[in-house]
Amino acid sequence: MTISSPDTERLQTEAIAIEHELSKVIVGYPDILRGVLITLLAGGHALLEGAPGLGKTLLVRTLADVLDLTYSRIQCTPDLMPSDILGTNVLMASDTGERRFEFQPGPVFANLILVDEVNRAAPKTQSAMLEAMQERTVTVGTRGYPLPRPFFVIATQNPIEMTGTYPLPEAQLDRFLFKLKVEFPSAHNLTEILTRTTTSWEPTVEHVSDGESLIATQRLARDLLIASHVMDYAARLVMATHPRLPNSPEAVRQYVRYGASPRAAQGLVLAAKMNAFLSGRLNVSFDDVRSVAPAALRHRIILNVEAEVAGTEPDAIVDTVLRHVPEEPRG
Numbered sequence: 001m002t003i004s005s006p007d008t009e010r011l012q013t014e015a016i017a018i019e020h021e022l023s024k025v026i027v028g029y030p031d032i033l034r035g036v037l038i039t040l041l042a043g044g045h046a047l048l049e050g051a052p053g054l055g056k057t058l059l060v061r062t063l064a065d066v067l068d069l070t071y072s073r074i075q076c077t078p079d080l081m082p083s084d085i086l087g088t089n090v091l092m093a094s095d096t097g098e099r100r101f102e103f104q105p106g107p108v109f110a111n112l113i114l115v116d117e118v119n120r121a122a123p124k125t126q127s128a129m130l131e132a133m134q135e136r137t138v139t140v141g142t143r144g145y146p147l148p149r150p151f152f153v154i155a156t157q158n159p160i161e162m163t164g165t166y167p168l169p170e171a172q173l174d175r176f177l178f179k180l181k182v183e184f185p186s187a188h189n190l191t192e193i194l195t196r197t198t199t200s201w202e203p204t205v206e207h208v209s210d211g212e213s214l215i216a217t218q219r220l221a222r223d224l225l226i227a228s229h230v231m232d233y234a235a236r237l238v239m240a241t242h243p244r245l246p247n248s249p250e251a252v253r254q255y256v257r258y259g260a261s262p263r264a265a266q267g268l269v270l271a272a273k274m275n276a277f278l279s280g281r282l283n284v285s286f287d288d289v290r291s292v293a294p295a296a297l298r299h300r301i302i303l304n305v306e307a308e309v310a311g312t313e314p315d316a317i318v319d320t321v322l323r324h325v326p327e328e329p330r331g
Contacts, residue, residue: 028189044177082128255307
């Protein structure tokens, strides 16, 4: 499929329609909808940080309806075991009395997965889930089982309540393409949410795409055009998050312990491509890179103790980097 084929135009129209259908149900979060859709179309996974009751479950369920895909929800608790999400071998008896083990798939065997309060699961369960996200396969005993395609995970965590939680290690956070912050809605949007949820009115969404088209769009993401100077700009943004490099800004050298990884640079470019795609374009601009940089980098910048004392957040570092790095390299 060439980048200018009729199929490309169809996939682009379908992708924009998905965003429109989601907006029929989810009120007041256009940036979150765009971020989730970019993550999905780029073949990544999203981490949503926000208080309970902000519609994260409704978002994933609506996305499954729009795409006509299977959906499951995993509620994380400290006693959740890896087998509870991956599945297990169960001893079964046949009509002839023969006994043998059969694999019973867990809830991870769906197209769209909501992992609610992922930081409440024990580290070994977190690792099992994140390995499934990365490898798209599950290993039980000595046998591997492929997960369905497409496979997309939205994990959530509560930024306020820390009792009984196990924060995700930095290496596991790096597996998420985006970290999206779900803020409390405005008064206007809260009124609209109440209007929609405390009456008998129920929004209806249409199936505007399917798994096959989604996979085709994910492949297309890697074929979108990005000029060498825009690619270089994305690379220099990531390099500027490293405190030991000479061109990093003063705030990075003062507050950052570790900068973003090469996987962050890959995610930044792929996300910028999909942002251009959803904007009706087939080439990536500097603005596309800047638009997706906070969500792609905020969870991959590790701050030091001095930053914690000063109250500096990763978003402030990303903003500093965006202002510090020019579009064209300095001579």
